[in-house]
Amino acid sequence: MTLRESVRPDTGPIDTTAVRKDFPILSRTVRDGRPLVYLDSGATSQKPRQVLEAERGFYERHNAAVHRGAHQLAEEATDAYEAARETIARFIGGDAGEVVFTKNATEAINLVAYAMSNAATAEDGLRRFQVGPGDEIVVTEMEHHANLVPWQQLCRRTGATLRWFPVTEEGRLDLSDLEELVNERTRVVAFAHQSNVLGTVNPVAPIAARAREVGALVVLDACQSVPHMPVDVSALDVDFLAFSGHKMLGPNGIGVLWGRRELLEAMPPFITGGSMIGVVHMDHSTWAEPPQRFEAGVPMAPQAVALAAACDYLTAVGMDRVAEHEHALTAYALERVGAVEDVRIVGPAEAVDRGGAVSFTVEGIHPHDLGQVLDDKGVEVRVGHHCAWPLHRKLGIVATTRASFYLYNTLEDVDALADAIRDAQRFFGTRP
Amino acid sequence: MQLDAMYQEIILDHYRNPHHKGLRDPHNAEAHHINPTCGDEVTLRVALTPADGAALDDHAVVSDVSYEGMGCSISQASTSVLTDLLIGRTVAEGMATLEAFTELMQSRGQGEPDEDVLEDAVAFAGVSKYPARVKCALLGWMAWKDAVSQSFEKESV
Numbered sequence: 075m076t077l078r079e080s081v082r083p084d085t086g087p088i089d090t091t092a093v094r095k096d097f098p099i100l101s102r103t104v105r106d107g108r109p110l111v112y113l114d115s116g117a118t119s120q121k122p123r124q125v126l127e128a129e130r131g132f133y134e135r136h137n138a139a140v141h142r143g144a145h146q147l148a149e150e151a152t153d154a155y156e157a158a159r160e161t162i163a164r165f166i167g168g169d170a171g172e173v174v175f176t177k178n179a180t181e182a183i184n185l186v187a188y189a190m191s192n193a194a195t196a197e198d199g200l201r202r203f204q205v206g207p208g209d210e211i212v213v214t215e216m217e218h219h220a221n222l223v224p225w226q227q228l229c230r231r232t233g234a235t236l237r238w239f240p241v242t243e244e245g246r247l248d249l250s251d252l253e254e255l256v257n258e259r260t261r262v263v264a265f266a267h268q269s270n271v272l273g274t275v276n277p278v279a280p281i282a283a284r285a286r287e288v289g290a291l292v293v294l295d296a297c298q299s300v301p302h303m304p305v306d307v308s309a310l311d312v313d314f315l316a317f318s319g320h321k322m323l324g325p326n327g328i329g330v331l332w333g334r335r336e337l338l339e340a341m342p343p344f345i346t347g348g349s350m351i352g353v354v355h356m357d358h359s360t361w362a363e364p365p366q367r368f369e370a371g372v373p374m375a376p377q378a379v380a381l382a383a384a385c386d387y388l389t390a391v392g393m394d395r396v397a398e399h400e401h402a403l404t405a406y407a408l409e410r411v412g413a414v415e416d417v418r419i420v421g422p423a424e425a426v427d428r429g430g431a432v433s434f435t436v437e438g439i440h441p442h443d444l445g446q447v448l449d450d451k452g453v454e455v456r457v458g459h460h461c462a463w464p465l466h467r468k469l470g471i472v473a474t475t476r477a478s479f480y481l482y483n484t485l486e487d488v489d490a491l492a493d494a495i496r497d498a499q500r501f502f503g504t505r506p
Numbered sequence: 507m508q509l510d511a512m513y514q515e516i517i518l519d520h521y522r523n524p525h526h527k528g529l530r531d532p533h534n535a536e537a538h539h540i541n542p543t544c545g546d547e548v549t550l551r552v553a554l555t556p557a558d559g560a561a562l563d564d565h566a567v568v569s570d571v572s573y574e575g576m577g578c579s580i581s582q583a584s585t586s587v588l589t590d591l592l593i594g595r596t597v598a599e600g601m602a603t604l605e606a607f608t609e610l611m612q613s614r615g616q617g618e619p620d621e622d623v624l625e626d627a628v629a630f631a632g633v634s635k636y637p638a639r640v641k642c643a644l645l646g647w648m649a650w651k652d653a654v655s656q657s658f659e660k661e662s663v
């Protein structure tokens with residue numbers, strides 16, 4: 075036996091050549107045979123074979139409706155579903171009982187927002203979930219619509235007031251008014267862990283600490299953090315955390331709401347129906363314990379199994395290595411893309427507390443037109459307001475072009491992006 | 507290269523030097539349309555002159571189309587081309603042109619546009635190969651249709 079145990083196989087930089095072999099789509103070509111340069115993982119990630127096989131395997135061998143039925147397949151399907159919940163909980167440092175499966179992060183955030191204005195929260199014991207005139211909900215100017223519109227709607231339903239942290243010119247949260255903005259009237263503070271446009275990683279600790287002082291609930295939109303960096307809910311000191319499976323190598327149609335157990339236990343259901351009940355009478359019903367209370371209807375077991383496979387894949391690579399890899403890509407992109415004439419990076423110019431979403435404008439070329447030329451070169455990016463319209467308005471721009479990275483991207487992908495931007499400038503005649 | 511088929515010189519010319527741009531009076535109605543996927547927008551006014559000095563109908567003449575907007579080359583050029591095509595025509599002719607243009611845009615690159623009807627707008631045939639951009643090309647046209655129907659509604663009150 076050779077002594078190699080001191081060397082972990084998974085250390086050092088990610089071997090992107092090996093990783094890319096797991097993603098069949100990355101070897102296809104687009105538009106006239108161009109190799110695909112996929113830089114839109116912030117919108118949705120590609121899926122490795124292991125994830126596709128996990129979902130297929132569930133359908134081929136264990137498929138049944140979970141948490142109902144007593145036959146063998148129902149047993150196996152339920153076991154697979156609950157084992158997936160444990161894997162996913164472990165991935166974020168939580169307990170399985172605190173992980174609620176939803177359609178996506180948007181539904182997860184709505185679940186919390188609707189718990190806050192539910193008639194069932196009108197008892198004194200549920201004061202934490204009561205919101206009304208005079209109360210305040212605090213968000214930020216950099217929120218994705220998914221973590222803004224549900225809170226706007228909550229305020230409309232209840233008469234509460236929506237307030238927000240402004241964004242500085244550099245694309246950071248302006249916390250100078252933290253004490254005033256988050257005050258004894260604040261019921262909820264909801265914000266993004268990492269901005270999907272600016273890449274900014276927001277400081278959770280001071281905001282959560284202030285929310286604690288005033289007894290407000292903290293909801294963290296972790297859509298752009300859980301897929302890209304190690305996230306440990308036990309260290310974050312937040313009350314709720316939401317993310318989507320499809321942005322982290324998992325399938326579409328599944329998201330997660332993680333919530334502190336005592337809060338989930340106290341919360342009324344959002345969507346009601348089958349398998350979320352305790353006892354049902356003709357005129358009233360009682361509720362199951364969480365997480366089942368929040369999972370009405372036959373749940374997305376095959377997707378849960380596939381999302382667990384995605385967590386396993388990411389764990390095998392190592393989330394710290396994923397974060398380091400993306401940090402290197404981000405720093406390189408800020409330098410390479412930022413060096414192209416007439417390009418303005420939107421968001422922090424330094425790769426400090428900043429994730430792999432690099433948005434920018436190019437003088438004289440509308441993002442739609444830029445995206446069209448990039449697409450012609452096989453470089454697939456997102457153009458538009460990226461579901462963060464108020465942020466763009468604040469920055470005084472209609473739209474931006476966004477490149478976003480993941481563990482399968484390479485420095486050559488960034489080179490291809492910078493070259494394609496120059497091609498677009500030549501094409502539209504804004505640069506020689 | 508497919509890009510050249512899409513960004514014809516006519517389109518880029520209209521984008522760089524838009525025709526009839528700016529908001530003018532008099533106008534019968536104004537429509538503000540936004541493409542919610544990208545935030546591009548156009549504000550467009552129409553002025554109609556009744557054919558026989560009486561009520562507004564399909565025979566009314568589009569005496570002016572004026573607009574302000576911000577957006578990509580396709581949306582801006584398409585609106586500029588629209589003003590060239592529709593100013594001086596009757597509403598009925600304008601609607602027929604709109605129909606022909608919409609049909610071309612939905613042709614997924616298979617359309618055979620009638621140059622007599624669409625004139626410079628035939629240059630947008632290449633855009634129809636890119637479904638995501640069809641909305642851009644139609645932005646100003648939908649605003650025009652809206653403004654015309656608003657003009658008729660105001661008249662009937």
